[in-house]
Amino acid sequence: MNKFFILLFIANLSFAQNNITTAKIESDGKDGFHKLVLPTEIRSLSNDDLSDFRIFDSKKNEVPYYFEARSNQSSNTKFFPYKIISKTVVPNKNTVLIFENPKSTINEVILEMANSNITKPYSISGSMDNQKWFGLVNNTSLSTIYPEESPSGFSTVSIPTCFYKYLKIDFNDKKTLPINILNVGFFNSKISKETLLNVPYKSKSIKELKLGKKTQIQINFDNPQIISQISFTISNPKLYKRNVSVYKKATRKVKHKFENYQEQLASFELNSEANNTFDISKIFEKELIIEIENQDNQPLTLSDIQFFQIPIYIITDLKANENYTITTGNKDLNTPQYDLENFKNSISTNLPEAQIIETKQIKNNPKTTVNKTLWQESWFMWLCISIGGIAIAYFATSLAKDMNNKS
Structure with missing residues (x-):
């Protein structure tokens, strides 16, 4: 029985110990909405969903805010042509295109060609010296291409992964006129990173x-x-x-x-x-x-x-000459519900920036500035558990005595 209450007491102590993190806000001293980058240190000391994050003014009033997360990349794709060694057209027979492969390995070729509505058979071979050739693709058809917005388009031709320095594409022109190949190359997607x-x-x-x-x-x-x-x-x-x-x-x-x-x-x-x-x-x-x-x-x-x-931004309305404090780390708190969340689409994204400074961690801080109802308090929960434990122990003892008396 005594061990039971000792365990409850220890559990209550460990449950009550929240490592509260505090910080301050440094702004430009002007009224209005500001944008703050959430530092990695504060984010690591908070709940995963940031439900414990709070901003207070000098009078300990909660200051509404909302989080804004942004994608970390945007793609800018550019076409890079290979060096074309030769292009030979034999009327009513074939068009042979030889180009140099600058990569150590290659598994596809991008063709830029003038629009056409022709299905063109082709074969591909590879060579290390532009003399002796080895087969890669045989008698495959190239799909038609004619984008409405441009007089030319791109088509991707897949090949088995290979290391040949030279590649040759042989188009069959026996049944149809040649198609106009403008370039052979590859696309390189240059990703511009937002400041991570x-x-x-x-x-x-x-x-x-x-x-x-x-x-x-x-x-x-x-x-x-x-x-x-x-x-x-x-x-x-x-x-x-x-x-x-x-x-x-x-x-x-x-x-x-x-x-x-x-x-x-x-x-x-x-x-x-x-x-x-x-x-x-x-x-x-x-x-x-x-x-x-x-x-x-x-x-x-x-x-x-x-x-x-990826950075998370805090959008909040700051007043000039006001001191603001940030607290986080109270694992008992739920995500706050602010009216401001409903108006974030009408707030400009081009906002002045403020800084979060002087981050400190305080162990077992008893002063929690957020009011909670009785059943949300940790001591109330453990009181209920204790009462339940006493009741179970009482009935178990009574049952044991009854069984002894009957025996």
Whole structure:
């Protein structure tokens, strides 16, 4: 019985201990709506859904706000032509186009051609010296293309992945007139990144798993962090192509026993022909394990690894000469409901910026400025549990006495 109440007391203490984080707002001293970037430190010390985030003025009144999250990228696609070595047209027979492949490997070709409504058969071969040719694609038809908004268009031709320096496309013109090929090349999507927030890590350790032919990288943060992007800088070797998996440590129950295992969070491919920056589904973890599959290759030389998160902006109405305080970390709070949320579409996105400064963490802060109803208080919940425990113990004792008396 005494042990029961001791456990309840300890649980109540641990439940009541919230590590409250506070910060201040520094603005331009003007009235009106402002935009604040939520620092990674505050975000890591808050609930995942930021339900515990609050802004107060100097009189401890809640200041309404809303969050605005933005996409981290926009795509700008540009066509890059290959060098055409020769273009030979034999009337009523064929059109042969030879071009140089500047890549180490290639698996598709983009053709830019004048509009036509002709289905054209073609074959593709490859060569290392522009003399001896090897077959890749045989007797495949090119689809018609004639976009209304332009006199020319693009068509993608797939080929088996190969390493040939020269490629030859042979169009069959026996039944139809030749089509006008303007260019051969590829599209490169240049992604312009909005300013992402760099997420610093506390420690990094690298070890080689020779038995599994893997490199394992363990990353530790001070607190659980939101990760939206991972970027690698590889200095050696010059050419590589490795599969990568990102894990977290987890526990699962198997046959009435708990066991530790690694739960996969993301996977991608490091490639010497890519920038090796990867957008991933949101991760919220304190520790990450990254494994690179080396197979029979030497381990990669990792010069740098960086973690980023998509910024979240706080939109709020600030007054000049007013002091504002931010609090977060109270895990008992629910998401606030402000009228301001209903008017965010009418508020300009071009707002002056304010800064969140002087972030501090206070352990077991008893002064919570948000009023809660009686049944939301932690002490009330534990009081009910205690009363329930006493009642159960009483009836159990009475039942035991009755059974002893009957016996």
